Amino acid sequence: MIRALSFCILLSSYTAAQLSLPDPPFLPPNASAGTVPSNSSARSPNAQWSTLLGDLLYFYDAQRSGDLPDTNRVDWRNDSALDDGDDVEIDLTGGYYDAGDYIKASFPLSFSLMSICWGALDFGRGYELANQTAYLDGMLRWGLDWLIKAHASDDTLYVLVGDADTDNAYWGGDENIPTPRLSYQVNASHPGTDAFAGASAAFSACSSLYANRTFGSTGPLSLHNSTYSKTLLSHATQLYDVAVHASGGQQVYQESVPEVADAYGSSSYEDELTIAALFLSWAKDDDSLFDEAEDYYDEFSLSDDLRGVFNWDSKAAGLPILFAQVSNATGHGDATYWQGQAENLLDGIIDNDNGATLTGGGLLYYDGDSDSCSLNPALNAAMLLTKYAPLTSDDQRQKYTEYSDKQLNYTLGDNPMSVPYVIGINPNAPQNPHSALASGGTDIGRIDDSPEKEAYILYGALVGGPDKSDKFFDVRRDWPQTEVALDYNAPLLTLAAYHVLTDEDDPFYVTLEEGAANAHRPKGAPCDAAIDDGCNLPGMSRRGIIAMAVCVGVTGLVVLALFATWFYLAWTR
Ligand SMILES: *[C@@H]1O[C@H](CO)[C@@H](O)[C@H](O)[C@H]1NC(C)=O
Ligand SMILES: *[C@@H]1O[C@H](CO)[C@@H](O)[C@H](O)[C@H]1NC(C)=O
Ligand SMILES: *[C@@H]1O[C@H](CO)[C@@H](O)[C@H](O)[C@H]1NC(C)=O
Ligand SMILES: *[C@@H]1O[C@H](CO)[C@@H](O)[C@H](O)[C@H]1NC(C)=O
Numbered sequence: 001m002i003r004a005l006s007f008c009i010l011l012s013s014y015t016a017a018q019l020s021l022p023d024p025p026f027l028p029p030n031a032s033a034g035t036v037p038s039n040s041s042a043r044s045p046n047a048q049w050s051t052l053l054g055d056l057l058y059f060y061d062a063q064r065s066g067d068l069p070d071t072n073r074v075d076w077r078n079d080s081a082l083d084d085g086d087d088v089e090i091d092l093t094g095g096y097y098d099a100g101d102y103i104k105a106s107f108p109l110s111f112s113l114m115s116i117c118w119g120a121l122d123f124g125r126g127y128e129l130a131n132q133t134a135y136l137d138g139m140l141r142w143g144l145d146w147l148i149k150a151h152a153s154d155d156t157l158y159v160l161v162g163d164a165d166t167d168n169a170y171w172g173g174d175e176n177i178p179t180p181r182l183s184y185q186v187n188a189s190h191p192g193t194d195a196f197a198g199a200s201a202a203f204s205a206c207s208s209l210y211a212n213r214t215f216g217s218t219g220p221l222s223l224h225n226s227t228y229s230k231t232l233l234s235h236a237t238q239l240y241d242v243a244v245h246a247s248g249g250q251q252v253y254q255e256s257v258p259e260v261a262d263a264y265g266s267s268s269y270e271d272e273l274t275i276a277a278l279f280l281s282w283a284k285d286d287d288s289l290f291d292e293a294e295d296y297y298d299e300f301s302l303s304d305d306l307r308g309v310f311n312w313d314s315k316a317a318g319l320p321i322l323f324a325q326v327s328n329a330t331g332h333g334d335a336t337y338w339q340g341q342a343e344n345l346l347d348g349i350i351d352n353d354n355g356a357t358l359t360g361g362g363l364l365y366y367d368g369d370s371d372s373c374s375l376n377p378a379l380n381a382a383m384l385l386t387k388y389a390p391l392t393s394d395d396q397r398q399k400y401t402e403y404s405d406k407q408l409n410y411t412l413g414d415n416p417m418s419v420p421y422v423i424g425i426n427p428n429a430p431q432n433p434h435s436a437l438a439s440g441g442t443d444i445g446r447i448d449d450s451p452e453k454e455a456y457i458l459y460g461a462l463v464g465g466p467d468k469s470d471k472f473f474d475v476r477r478d479w480p481q482t483e484v485a486l487d488y489n490a491p492l493l494t495l496a497a498y499h500v501l502t503d504e505d506d507p508f509y510v511t512l513e514e515g516a517a518n519a520h521r522p523k524g525a526p527c528d529a530a531i532d533d534g535c536n537l538p539g540m541s542r543r544g545i546i547a548m549a550v551c552v553g554v555t556g557l558v559v560l561a562l563f564a565t566w567f568y569l570a571w572t573r
């Protein structure tokens with residue numbers, strides 16, 4: 001009797017752990033719905049932007065690992081990887097598969113969670129207006145609750161489950177994922193300063209969100225939960241502490257866990273340490289942590305790094321924006337100085353003075369970083385511009401939001417291919433995402449045509465994107481162009497929430513003619529790190545580089561090496 005009762009209590013507290021979900025649930029409409037203009041007399045919020053936001057969140061449901069809840073909306077997904085953590089005798093089930101494969105990686109996950117929570121601190125009311133707050137809550141908790149498990153003791157953080165090599169040799173569904181899946185950790189004697197600090201920043205940013213400690217008054221009102229916020233803050237505090245004080249010193253995490261290097265090796269830890277201090281200062285309303293973050297910024301000369309991309313590996317470009325926001329909101333620090341730093345950075349992006357150029361079609365392109373996921377750096381830049389815009393003068397604001405909208409429009413179909421790069425939102429969207437989950441195939445040698453048509457539509461997934469000449473081939477094996485990933489969707493969520501909040505016009509793709517993408521289909525074949533058929537250089541052997549993780553530092557080096565070889569051959573012919 002008593003057992004039954006406490007079981008009930010447990011069960012009800014478990015089910016109450018989330019906001020109640022809409023009934024009936026939100027499900028992505030089919031692609032043809034993305035051609036129907038929304039009712040012009042009822043456009044606030046705009047139904048198409050609301051649907052896009054819903055689809056983008058739905059992608060994360062499709063990426064879930066572990067024991068799926070009764071409320072699972074993705075009917076073709078199964079419980080999976082239920083033994084994760086067995087090798088180290090803890091429960092590491094749950095969380096998300098990071099991309100088109102089946103590894104679970106804390107470092108890029110932390111970045112995605114930080115980015116999404118930060119975006120909701122700015123424009124969270126967009127989720128509210130679109131009736132998506134409960135799904136945002138579910139999405140965040142599925143990641144954060146796993147990261148809590150991965151933070152197995154004060155100074156232990158699991159950074160990888162599954163092995164990139166084994167995983168890359170597997171192409172198939174979620175019922176036969178190869179085992180054993182090993183679990184790799186960093187700890188006090190074998191630290192990963194970036195991994196500790198990155199996870200701390202995610203916990204702090206999300207703790208602030210659940211505390212309703214938003215920037216401006218646009219946070220998601222119903223997400224407020226001080227219990228959960230406090231839990232997240234305690235993890236943030238412990239992880240920051242071990243990032244600073246680990247007995248093994250400070251170093252990038254692949255020094256301790258070389259197995260992460262292929263997929264998600266990190267180029268430095270100074271940017272994570274700084275953003276962790278800054279987000280923690282915001283979460284705790286602690287001026288001395290803000291000062292600490294400023295000290296790091298100077299000590300590590302991070303203003304020198306402002307010319308690079310903002311992504312899962314490099315956070316420096318986000319710092320002036322966040323410093324300006326926190327300084328503005330708290331009155332602490334020199335808000336004018338930080339605005340100057342932020343505007344230097346953002347003007348540099350707009351003036352092509354920060355290491356990037358525009359493609360012929362108008363996509364912001366960073367050689368190297370953009371080569372294996374062209375949309376991600378551009379969308380992260382657009383996100384920073386949009387975030388910062390409320391803090392500046394009317395003129396600057398207009399300049400920043402217009403530039404951001406151009407990058408967003410490009411992503412949503414205003415490009416030479418007439419392809420909106422989000423799966424399932426329009427008939428012109430890509431049909432062949434590189435996703436072992438969605439493909440339905442089991443033959444790694446025939447990724448492209450077995451089966452002929454991808455088995456499941458991976459609604460809401462942004463793909464890597466076109467090449468530097470704006471060409472997109474929609475080939476499944478071509479991971480630089482068609483892979484999907486947790487961090488790809490993150491900036492787009494923030495931008496979509498902003499547009500739900502502010503934009504009465506439909507997203508660009510609604511105007512695309514059905515068949516437009518077919519009419520603009522490029523000739524030839526890709527020339528990138530996965531497929532070189534289009535490179536037209538004799539003497540090159542075909543390389544079947546399949547499904548390395550995504551757009552990552554070390555893969556980036558492989559790409560550079562390949563290009564170097566091609567150029568060399570081209571010269572010496
Ligand atoms: C707040 O979060 C806690 C911890 O996850 C959960 O137990 C509780 O049910 C939540 N409360 C509400 C009102 O959602
Ligand atoms: C898409 O949805 C519309 C409206 O619900 C329906 O009329 C149409 O048949 C659907 N198309 C496909 C291909 O399922
Ligand atoms: C469009 O919105 C107006 C105002 O809400 C409503 O009266 C009208 O019925 C809607 N039209 C359609 C076709 O849904
Ligand atoms: C949100 O839910 C309310 C109440 O059910 C409904 O009236 C409204 O149309 C929904 N908005 C969107 C964008 O789905």
Ligand SMILES: *[C@@H]1O[C@H](CO)[C@@H](O)[C@H](O)[C@H]1NC(C)=O
Nearest residue numbers: 076077078173174175437438
């Ligand atoms: C989930 O299981 C069903 C039934 O066995 C199977 O048809 C489906 O392909 C599985 N899903 C994935 C993603 O493998």
Ligand SMILES: *[C@@H]1O[C@H](CO)[C@@H](O)[C@H](O)[C@H]1NC(C)=O
Nearest residue numbers: 184185186187189190256257
């Ligand atoms: C600390 O992490 C290193 C690197 O992952 C690992 O080899 C070592 O066993 C860990 N230490 C403990 C006490 O688990």
Ligand SMILES: *[C@@H]1O[C@H](CO)[C@@H](O)[C@H](O)[C@H]1NC(C)=O
Nearest residue numbers: 212214216217218219221224
């Ligand atoms: C959250 O903060 C906003 C102001 O930013 C306020 O309007 C709202 O009432 C707060 N919500 C809760 C649940 O505390």
Ligand SMILES: *[C@@H]1O[C@H](CO)[C@@H](O)[C@H](O)[C@H]1NC(C)=O
Nearest residue numbers: 327328329331335390391392
């Ligand atoms: C914060 O930004 C707003 C909008 O630009 C401005 O009005 C306000 O003065 C700023 N506050 C501080 C402390 O800088």
Ligand SMILES: *[C@@H]1O[C@H](CO)[C@@H](O)[C@H](O)[C@H]1NC(C)=O
Nearest residue numbers: 402405406409505506507508
């Ligand atoms: C983006 O596309 C929308 C919808 O077509 C359009 O109204 C807007 O002017 C475009 N913005 C820019 C900056 O091109």
